[in-house]
Amino acid sequence: MTVKLQDELPVDHRLATVYRAGAGFCGLVLLVFGCLGFADQLRFFDTDGSRIAGLSTNGALSLISVLVGLTLIGAAAVGGNLASTVNMCVGVLFVLSGFVHLFILDRPANILDFSMSNVVFSFVVGLLIMTFGMYGRVTGGLPHDNPYWRQRHPEKATSEDATRVASKASGRQPLRRAGS
Incomplete structure (x- = not known):
């Protein structure tokens, strides 16, 4: 039996609102964070500890934040199963990013200038986005x-x-x- 994600949930089902709200909210937070980084004109791979909203950042992290934020907002605009699936995938990527950056803190490989607060943010936001994506779908x-x-x-x-x-x-x- 093959399961097609686009066929599982009616377009007007009440769970679609949860998926859209979660993707839209988290996407907006990431978009604002990334735009604030661009507004400060941070260099792309700078690792001097520039901070925005309590998180260390550079131009590369700002760009990634804007792209992921726009992806989540786009998924929220489409809604339905796409928003749920994108939420789950992005949430997993955030948690994995938290683990990877936890191991490369204070090393030259830390090109996104992550600090411990970024790692915690990555875990929390990843779990939040995953929860929005899995709500009513995985239990x-x-x-x-x-x-x-x-x-x-x-x-x-x-x-x-x-x-x-x-x-x-x-x-x-x-x-x-x-x-x-």
Whole structure:
């Protein structure tokens, strides 16, 4: 069974709002941070410890922040599963970046001028963005009306739909499962 991400969630599903809001908010934060770095006219690979909003930065980190921020804002504009998937991917990249930069602090390989505050920011923002992307999509206890549960369990979903239709036709209320 192949799962097509674009087919899993109806365009107007309420989870799409969460994905869009998360991508838009985090994208805006990164865009502002990057633009502030450009406004200070930081050199591209400068590692002298220039700070913006409590984080050390240089021109390269500002450029990356702007590009990632625009990617997240673009995903928020499109919405739906694309926003969710982009949130999850960007969140994972932020967490990985935090780990990589944790090991290269105070070394010549630290070309983005990361400090410990940048590492913590990378972990926190990465987990936040991932949470927005995974919300209502990744858990063992999804309700049975969730489109992701239905996509992963098509036989059970069809059976429950048939039971629901038969119950409505006979005038009885179907038995509800705990948690649904």
